[in-house]
Structures are given as C-alpha cells and as structure tokens.
Amino acid sequence: MRLFLIAICAVLWAAAPARADLTFCNDSAGRAVLAIGYKGAEGWTSEGWWEVTAGDCATVVPGPLPLTHYYWRGSTGEEDFPAGDFYFCTSETSFTIVGDTECEARGYARERFSEIVVGQTGEATVRITGAAAPPPEPEPAAENVDLQAVLQSLQGVWHDLEESSATTIIREDRIEDRYLGIVVGNATFTLAPTCDGAGGAGPVMLVTYEGTDAGPICWIILKLDDREWQFVPAGYDEPSRMRRGV
Template sequence: MLRPILVALATSLVLAPQVRADFRICNNTASRVSISLAYTDGQAWVSEGWWNLKSTNCETLLRGPLAAQFYYVYGMDESGGEWKGKAFMCTRDREFRIEGRQDCYVRGFDRTGFFEVDTGRDAKNWTVQLTDPAKPGTGR
C-alpha cells in the first residue's frame, strides 16, 4: 500500500516544473543596452561586464539562488543613455571581472556609478526591467 504512494510522489517530483532562481535583466527599450553588474559574495566585492542585451530581450546574469539582498547595475544604450546611480564600482571598456571596489583609478580601471537593486531579504530570484526614461510631454 505504501509503495504506490511513494511512486506517485516520486513521479510528481520528477514532473514538477523546475523553479529558477536567478538574477535577470530585461531590456524593454528600443535599442541595445550594455550591462554591468556588481555584488558582494559576503567577503569581497565583484563587478562584471559586459552583457549586451538586444531590444526587448532578457538575460540571466547570475544563475542560482541569490546570495545577497543588494545588487548594483549600470547600463548604457547605443545613443549614450545611462542607467546609473551613486554606488561606485570599478569597470573597464572591454569584458571584465574585477574584485574589489576601492582604488579603481590606481588599479587601472574606470570608476562608474551603479544603481542599487534591493531584492529583499528572502528573494531567491529577481528580474530588473530596464525601460526608456520618460520623455517630456509623452505622459509616461
């Protein structure tokens, strides 16, 4: 009697959809956007880039459950528009993975302002939606 219940339970676990736990960014703009991401792993700061997102596409930047509550994003589109903030991290023009956020210029990097993303204390995944800034007179 117990065996059919275990088989049914095992089958339901195998057929259950897998839950994704990732940090994603969606580009909801009309142009391509280059993205950089910064975060702490609990011991050190890391900044990484560049992901190039086509218009109306999404990209997973980090796979797996979120390890921190705060993440930092910088984005720039083809016409020079930016998504930036006041949290300064190290970057460079070409693909990079930089440990630490101090002394960017001294270490040969650029210093770029990222905006903060608060995912909450218990979030296991998060998606950032980039949109075009409101244009005067458009009502957005």
C-alpha cells in the same frame, strides 16, 4: 533642454518560480550593455559586460541568489541609463574586478551603479525601458531649512546598511560609533545649511571626532526621514546609508 526616457528598475517576485535568478529584460527600443556589482568572497566585485537586445531578457546570475543586494549600470552605447550613488570599477572590455577603490590607479574607470534589492524568493528582475542623461547636480540648500527639525530627526540608533556590525547612536549633538557593540569613536557636531566643498548642497553636519587634531568633517545630508539617513562627506562620492533601529 534635451529630454530622454527614464529607465525604471523594478524588482518582481513570482508566486512559485521554477528558478530564482537575477534577470535583465530590455523593454527599450535599442540594445543594452550591462554590468553588475556585488559583495563576493574576496570583497566588492564588479563584472561586465552582458548585451541584451531589444525585447529580450538575459539571466546574469543564476539563482537562487545568495545575496540580498546587487548593483547594476547600463548603457545603450551612446547614453547611460540612470545610476544611483554606488560606485564600482569598470573596464571598456569584458571584466571581473575585485575591489571598488583606487579604480583609476589600477587602470579602470570608476562609475555609478544602481541598487537591486532581492526578494524573499531569492530572485530579481530588472526591466529597462529607456535611456537618460546623467543625474542632475545637487540642488542648492534652502536658506530657510529648519535645523532644529533636522536635529530631532537625527536622534536615535542607526544601523549601517553596508556593514551590519556597525551602529551609530546620536544623542543631542553627540555621535557614538559602535562596532560589534564596542564603542570605536565619539564625536560632536553642529548643523549648518551648507559648507565649503558642498557646492551649495545641504543641510550639513560639521562633525569633529575626539582624539584627532583634524578640523570638522562636513557630512552632506542626502536623505533623512523616519526610516533612513543617507550622508556623504564633502569631496567624496560614496554615501553612507543608515537604517533607523532600536
């Protein structure tokens, strides 16, 4: 199996920077072409491409940066750099695209981006050190997964990282969705090692919302610990990211 170098995205903060920018530094042996995504005044927006030759740095967004999160993807021209589970529209030529949905219907590609978290100083630097193959397929669910432990870990209040006004509260096997403190949805769920459409990934939550005739929705749990919960409905690409709260 062919091996590639791993691209490392590191956010660096200086003690007293003269400027605060979003900068990409290419520490790899070849050129890199880059695109970014962010939530602009008109909604989710993607822009590209910037070319950064080997050994050089390029300021993509001059600072201080107004947003706490940006997203990026890159390529050497032959291999893509590793990307996360955030999706934006792209084009082969230079682009600024508003909206991150219906990409193909509008004549664009829909591709994965990685997250950049901006520090308190309002700057971020991404260092690129190599290229890599596409991310592997999800591992099959373990047969001996402890579903009771998963249930206990889900209990509590969760805040949506993409929509600060949205909150999900889980009590036992019940889900309560709130927006600006107002209840907007109630559901029940059961846990299972996997489900149809998950490709063996899991564990999963089989969620049934009250007031609908639809059958259970299969939420594939991607990450669950004492701070963060990530899940994606089977058949979808974009995960929901939740942070535990009070």
